[in-house]
Amino acid sequence: MSFSTDLLRWYDRCARALPWRGERDPYRVWLSEIMLQQTQAETVKGYYARFLAAFPDVAALARADEQSVLKLWEGLGYYSRARNLHTAAMIVAADMGGAFPTTAEGLRRLPGIGPYAANAIASIAYGEPVPALDGNQARVLSRVLAWEDVIRTPFDLLSPALELMDRDRPGDYNQALMDLGAGICTPRAPGCGSCPVAGHCRAFGDDAAQDYPHKPAPAIKKQQDWTILLMLVDGRLLVRRRPKGLLGGLYEFVAVDGRFDNPASLADALKGRGFEDVRLIRPLPASKHVFTHLVWQMRGWLAQCGNVPEEYTVVDPPHLKALPFPSALRAYRKIAEDLDEACKF
Ligand code: SF4
Numbered sequence: 113m114s115f116s117t118d119l120l121r122w123y124d125r126c127a128r129a130l131p132w133r134g135e136r137d138p139y140r141v142w143l144s145e146i147m148l149q150q151t152q153a154e155t156v157k158g159y160y161a162r163f164l165a166a167f168p169d170v171a172a173l174a175r176a177d178e179q180s181v182l183k184l185w186e187g188l189g190y191y192s193r194a195r196n197l198h199t200a201a202m203i204v205a206a207d208m209g210g211a212f213p214t215t216a217e218g219l220r221r222l223p224g225i226g227p228y229a230a231n232a233i234a235s236i237a238y239g240e241p242v243p244a245l246d247g248n249q250a251r252v253l254s255r256v257l258a259w260e261d262v263i264r265t266p267f268d269l270l271s272p273a274l275e276l277m278d279r280d281r282p283g284d285y286n287q288a289l290m291d292l293g294a295g296i297c298t299p300r301a302p303g304c305g306s307c308p309v310a311g312h313c314r315a316f317g318d319d320a321a322q323d324y325p326h327k328p329a330p331a332i333k334k335q336q337d338w339t340i341l342l343m344l345v346d347g348r349l350l351v352r353r354r355p356k357g358l359l360g361g362l363y364e365f366v367a368v369d370g371r372f373d374n375p376a377s378l379a380d381a382l383k384g385r386g387f388e389d390v391r392l393i394r395p396l397p398a399s400k401h402v403f404t405h406l407v408w409q410m411r412g413w414l415a416q417c418g419n420v421p422e423e424y425t426v427v428d429p430p431h432l433k434a435l436p437f438p439s440a441l442r443a444y445r446k447i448a449e450d451l452d453e454a455c456k457f
Pocket residue numbers: 252255256296297298302303304305307308309310311313314315316321
């Protein structure tokens with residue numbers, strides 16, 4: 113029996129029951145694949161259902177405003193996925209008559225669809241025999257093949273992956289490898305004893321599953337210091353939409369780059385940024401957020417000022433819930449939402 117036959121037999125018996133399983137509609141397959149990037153399937157389930165309830169098809173998503181899309185994405189992270197999803201929907205609706213490209217190559221031309229997502233969507237929705245090579249699939253294949261080279265990108269394994277894959281059921285084959293990587297051939301403690309492809313696995317035969325994949329040395333994450341201010345003007349909070357780039361389009365509080373151990377120097381920095389009559393009321397707890405390549409170390413202050421600088425708007429603390437904020441600011445948003453009765457003090 114071949115590798116793919118054993119894998120698919122197991123998949124037919126043990127596939128995870130997920131809301132997008134069995135789905136061939138390219139819009140739904142696309143949505144699930146984009147949400148699943150960097151995110152656990154369990155987390156995606158609720159977001160997927162709410163997103164589809166709000167935007168049941170590509171035309172509905174194309175008509176939506178970006179803020180509504182980001183609001184439904186709130187907490188899922190990697191917000192460029194949501195912005196790209198929205199832009200791609202507008203392109204499909206306006207330039208492609210509402211129909212998605214039907215090949216991986218065509219799908220890759222849409223914003224936010226890289227080689228992995230293109231292959232996943234094309235194999236699942238259209239049956240194109242292309243491997244959905246992500247970190248999970250690369251890990252499984254590196255063990256099955258006892259791949260000795262350092263893997264810099266999962267597509268380093270494209271050639272053997274194409275050889276191994278099932279040509280009759282490419283979508284199921286890719287999803288079977290996703291399930292195997294998520295549930296059995298896990299990074300730290302692979303369950304080789306219950307693995308359906310153990311008989312094909314060279315790493316298992318060598319009792320060396322943990323030795324694969326061979327990864328490049330991890331990059332050191334850049335550290336950034338921020339001072340976050342819950343800045344009040346007449347009992348209302350200053351917020352603004354972040355410009356393009358990291359977390360672009362999401363809301364934030366007043367944020368000054370750098371760490372200020374001395375309140376006087378923080379007040380000076382705020383003055384230089386157009387805030388008048390600043391009064392620092394009390395420090396807030398520190399918070400940290402780890403991105404893929406970056407760590408934010410945040411210190412906070414509750415403060416008030418006498419003006420609303422350009423770019424900012426004011427909002428009542430109870431209304432913060434309606435605005436999309438990044439998870440990175442969750443701790444400060446929670447404090448802001450709990451500020452007493454529109455911040456009387
Ligand atoms: Fe992974 Fe072990 Fe299965 Fe090999 S036998 S694919 S290492 S779980």
